[in-house]
Amino acid sequence: MEVFKDNDLPEPTTLVEFTAQVSSQAALEAGKCYYVDTMEALVGGDRPFLKTVHMEAEHTKAKDKATQMYLEKNKYGRKNQTVVEKYQALLHEELDKMFSKYSQLNEAKNVFKAARTPATLFSVLMFFYLMSGVFGLFGMYAFANLCNLSMGAFLVMLAVWAYVRYSGEYRDAGGYIDELATFLWENVIHPIYQTYMERHLKEAAEQAAQHALSSTLTNGKVKTT
Structure with a gap:
């Protein structure tokens, strides 16, 4: 009798609509299970780091396959297209959320990215040490003291970062240090390194081309004589 006293009565649901919802939910779970099994085989557990581009491609393939499985298994939901589309959108939303978590798990396995922060901090520290x-x-002690101060600051940041990684405490501070290291890497260190490497690779290629050309000319002269 309490149900009839409540003003917020549930909306009536037909048997066809109820069956469509149950069928769609079961098909959704089947699609999710397929996606989880696929991604676990790729990046789960002890699986090594997978390149981001490859992982995104595998995610798209697994998502399409999960959607196809959802539609194939949703036999009783096909009579109500509205319910089918609603649960399909819900499936895509949940798969995208799971992909975000798997991406974070995969990035944590990237050894080079994990070592970026200490490598960047140490590089900057050594730069200030040399400067x-x-x-x-040259007797410019004011600038030397400024470099020493900066070197000390980066040394403290490196020690704090190592402590955060070891203890798991003060993770916000570790996050700020990671952001600073990423900024320095992307805007200072990596462009300089890339420019330096490109210049030397270009010089090496030019020298190799000149050597090959001179060898060809020498061999040609020998043959003509």
Whole structure:
């Protein structure tokens, strides 16, 4: 009798609509299970790091296959297209959320990315150390002291980052240090390194081409004589 006293009565549901919802939910779970099994085989557990481009491609394939499985198994839901589309959109939303979690898991396995922060901090630290010596050599002690101060700051950040990684405490501080290291890497260190490498590779290619050309000319002269 309490049900009839409530003003918020549930909306009536036909047997066809109820059957469509149950069928769609079961098909949705089947699609999710397929997606989870596929992604676990790719990046789950002890699986090694997978390139982001490849992982996105595999995600798209697994998502399409899960959608196809959802539609194939949803036999009783086909009579109500509205319910089918609603649960299909829900399936896509949940798969995208799971992909985000798998992406984070995969990125955590990237050894080079994990080592980026300490490598960047140490590189900047050594830069200030060398510059401090140069300024001190020329008697520019104010700049040398400034470099020493900066070197000390980066040394403290490196120690804090190592402590955060070891203890799991003060993760916000570790996150800020990671963001700073990423900014320095992407905007300072990596462009300089890339420019330096491109220049030397270009010089090496030119030298190799000149050597090959001179060898060809020498061999040609020998043959003509």
